[in-house]
Amino acid sequence: MRVRAASLAVVAALAASHATGLPLARADQPLPPHPKIEDPSGVPVTFTAKDPSMEIFLAHGDVPAGTFPDPFERVGLAPITVKLAPGTYTIETASPKTSTGHERFSVESGAPMTVDVHGGDASVKAFGGIFIALGVVATLLGIVAIVSISPDDQNYNRWGVGLPLAIGGVGLAGLGIGMTAIGSTNIEVPHLPPGGAARPAPAAGAWGPTLTLRF
Secondary structure: OHHHHHHHHHHHHHHHHHHHOOOHHHHOOOOOOOOOOOOOOOEEEEEEEOOOOOEEEEEEOOOOOOOOOOOOEEEEEOOEEEEEOOEEEEEEEEEOOEEEEEEEEEEOOOOOEEEEEEOOEHHHHHHHHHHHHHHHHHHHHHHHHHHHOOOOOOOOOHHHHHHHHHHHHHHHHHHHHHHHHHHOOEEEEOOOOOOOOOOOOOOOOOOOOEEEEOO
């Protein structure tokens, strides 16, 4: 029992660490006076967040989450403005209070931009992940019960056992997905034309800021 409890504690700690922020080694990176990724003649890109402890990390190119070795550079706390050469970049965010954010954005010549980070509740996201896992397990158990119990078994009704498990598991997983979405950090990246001038009002569904949910 002690081994099982310890294992569950380790799993819970790892899940919380994944939901709340980036690896500790990255958080310990020293903050340079001028980030290496910055170009003095580049385009000003401002990163904002209501959370004063929101850390901003940047990398060149379209970098998938969890890439190894870690290509991200810590540039500072939001709000912060960094001059970047035109091109594609990836931002990741971390805070003790919020879940990790991850998004790709493009910098265009002569088009200053502002990237808004809306932190999600890390605890809500962590519980959402737990509910998803429990829902999947319950659904699988229900399916196994329906398939494995013989229709002629007088002791157990396979539908009476398996169906509630499967339905309850699907509902629990759905609740977990909703909680994960609510607890995810949203990063809004505007798409501006060269020069940063505002575009005419778009037709419905034609254009708008990118709103990404980080699961």
